Amino acid sequence: MINVAIDGPAGAGKSSIAAAVAGKVGYIYVDTGALYRAVAYSVIKNGTDPSDSEKVISLLSKLQVELKFVDKCQRVFVNDEDVSDMIRTPEVSMGASVVSAIGEVRNFLFELQKKIARENNVIMDGRDIGTVVLPDAQLKIFLTASPQERARRRYEEIKDKQDVSFDEILIDIIKRDENDMNRAVSPLRQAKDAVLVDTTEMSIEEVISCIESMIRKL
Numbered sequence: 001m002i003n004v005a006i007d008g009p010a011g012a013g014k015s016s017i018a019a020a021v022a023g024k025v026g027y028i029y030v031d032t033g034a035l036y037r038a039v040a041y042s043v044i045k046n047g048t049d050p051s052d053s054e055k056v057i058s059l060l061s062k063l064q065v066e067l068k069f070v071d072k073c074q075r076v077f078v079n080d081e082d083v084s085d086m087i088r089t090p091e092v093s094m095g096a097s098v099v100s101a102i103g104e105v106r107n108f109l110f111e112l113q114k115k116i117a118r119e120n121n122v123i124m125d126g127r128d129i130g131t132v133v134l135p136d137a138q139l140k141i142f143l144t145a146s147p148q149e150r151a152r153r154r155y156e157e158i159k160d161k162q163d164v165s166f167d168e169i170l171i172d173i174i175k176r177d178e179n180d181m182n183r184a185v186s187p188l189r190q191a192k193d194a195v196l197v198d199t200t201e202m203s204i205e206e207v208i209s210c211i212e213s214m215i216r217k218l
């Protein structure tokens, strides 16, 4: 199986780029952030504070998280409920960043990610895919862009749907970068053998064709 790992900070465009490339090469796109979001969503729904590690850990044994692919499109389930549409709120984003710093949460989701990659050609995106989850991936990309550019893109994407300012998004991105890069377990960092793609000055089409051509050469 061919495994492609794409890691990078929040808002670097990983998911739209990985999904587009996966469509072109016929691989399954796996969004691992959705797994951490699903845990955070369940924690919040349960009335638990995501930063209360002990309670979060005790909740894990009651959660059955699954990924299903419908026409190669990922849906995430918790205890048979499809939560894919509920996990995209700012509250769940921040909760995911907090629960993902808990080692037990990462272990809990580890085997699920490995299994999908063992059984399918995948483009998997996240923070620790090239470093921890798929250290033997045939291609590793570290996708990044400046915080300002990432905030600008996110703002353009959601300004008509949510009442949120550019500054709020920028602050949120900087805070999540800090959480993701400074946590003790599996922090966000570029794998030694990953190709760095800085998309600050690139169009999405340029990034897609750049990564697609790297995969075609595998």
Ligand code: DC
Residues within 6 Å of the ligand: 010, 011, 032, 033, 034, 036, 037, 093, 096, 097, 098, 100, 101, 125, 126, 127, 128, 129, 176, 180
């Ligand atoms: O990619 P995303 O924004 O959906 O991810 C949500 C949070 O989950 C993010 O703050 C970091 C965390 N995450 C992680 O720690 N490891 C991954 N492989 C994917 C996401």
